[in-house]
Amino acid sequence: MDKPKILVIDDEQTVRQLLKQTLEAKKYDVETAEDGKIAIEKIKSNFFNLLITDLRMPKVGGVDVVKEVKKVNPYTEAIVLTGYPSISTAVEAIKTGASDYLCKPFDMSEMLATVDRCLDNQKVNVNYVELSELMTLLEVSKAIATAPDFDSILEQILDSALKLVKARRGSIMLLDEKTEELTIKVARGLSDEVVKNTRIKLDQSICGKVLKNGKPLMVVDIEQDRRVRRKSRSEYKTKSFISLRLMIKHLEKNALGVINITDKVSGESFNKREQILLSLLAGQAGAVVENYRLYSQLQNKITDLKNTIRELNETQNQLIQIEKMAAVGRLLFDIAHEIRNPLAIILGGVEFLRNNMTYKDDLISGSMDRIINSVNRANNIIIDFLKFSRVSKLDLDMINICELMDEVLSMIKDQAKLKNVTITREYFSELIGVMADPAMLRQVFFNLCSNAMDAMSAGGRLTLRIYPDQAGKDQDKRVAIEIEDTGSGIPRDILSKVFDPFFTTKEPGKGTGLGLSIVRTILDRHKGIIDVKSEAGKGTTFIMKLPAAKATAQSKEKMTCQTGKEYS
């Protein structure tokens, strides 16, 4: 920063000169004005950090000068000098916007202290904080707010603090409430050893005091400062330092500590202004972290809520999916039945009419053709529907049968939970390939799992096994898939019929009796086989075998045995 500029206004030349000399000696840039009018002109053309003005002057008085300067630059500080010390003049001076007043004749050391204080005041005025400093303060808020974890927040605060006051060394120490000790959490410019070994008792140190009373501590010159014990002065290895309390609430963590900054790049001591800047930073950091905490709490809540909603949706979708698949089947069944029967009657009826026409009439027989065309059209629509929903064209692809099974499991897992059915996967490996139509195979697994679930109305265990079938030469290796339930089982006398189309033991509307017949058809088309073992009252196992994809046999060695893994 440039030297602070001060304008001294007094009609007495001796006062002007005395102040000019003294202040210039203190590295201030000083101008003088002998009356208010000249002063106001100077104010308009120059920026001053501080005015020192006599209150009583001929023509334009000190109050008017202060008023004027506040209009031009509200951040310019003013000290008013008055020869008539009284409450009224003091009040008058302060009212005009002056920061302080001194009585003539003044004590020069008092004057210098007041000047210092005023200039400090001015600089901490946030509006006057230099742009770069403002940026740092803003940046730290942003950086802290987006820091991924607590430690990075601390690092951000420390780095920003060092940047703000152009210092090289610093640390953030946090209080361990149990041991009442301060330990270094993050540090810059300190050896790892120091960081690791520094433990400061709360009641023994300067830092402890800062922490307790919350007042920032600035040591300008360690040799001169009585607060620092003579003995420990050398330990600080610095002349000047600032220590501030830091209060950070992060998530459920309440951290209390201090931030220590030392070693200015310029080698100078810290000043009041820097202390205040750091206080601002520390305060802001705390606030930001607190906001961040609230924000992330909110964020967590929102995420929780989103997850819950998503889970609900998934569950619902799965239920809908299950319902849908069952319902679509039933619906198509019903639609087909309800529509194709009347279509059959219409077709038969038209043919009957044609056969029984007593005379030849082109118009009538043409109309009959059109009716028949419409019947066929309607029928084709239904056939398309049926094809679309059930066994359509085979679309072979290399698929991971384990993944496909898991997809089906995820569709039934909520239903399983409701029914108190435990699902166990016993996959020989997580990757077993077959050439198949995924949609069709999914249908197979789904139909079988649905049947198993239906059979376990009182809960039970659904076990899925996928493993390479040991029998057979390498080129016609097969993959075995078992779906086992602990349900009602299938009585011996109907076991041979379960694959028959339309065979069902379920009440009307519940089952179409097509599930297993579709399963068999699909397996046939994949050159696979299916078998069933069942014992009434104990449970049922459906065993399928599908030709293995070549890759499976090759990667056999890589497969690891995984058993008894519970599916959730």
Add this chain to the structure above:
Amino acid sequence: MSDRKRILLIDDEKDFCFFMGRNLEQTGEFEVMTASQGREGINLAREKNPDLILLDINMPQMSGPEIAEILFHDQRTKHIPVIFLTAVVTREEVGIEAIKKIGGRSFIAKPVDTGKLAGCIKSVLNEKKESVEI
């Protein structure tokens, strides 16, 4: 007229029975009796010993496959070929193997025109052993 094949049509859709029965008869090749439910159909089959039975799969009370099963286990009717009719599925879906399992010789999806149905009946009657696909 004694060379006309005697067909038993069992379908709960009475109008279908009426029209299809007449249409088949009017081809001059068949003599058709109809029944609109299982019991009646089984009794007719036993009494009249038809050459072939057209059997609807989806019927209330007794389904086509159930009727077929009874007929198959009855000495008087087990030799009678059965063609299933259904409005519910397409033929690709069920597959001829499945139809054989439930005692059918062939399978016809409704709606069906008289010509096609007559053709199917004739094929089944001609090739006694082989099941017929249309």
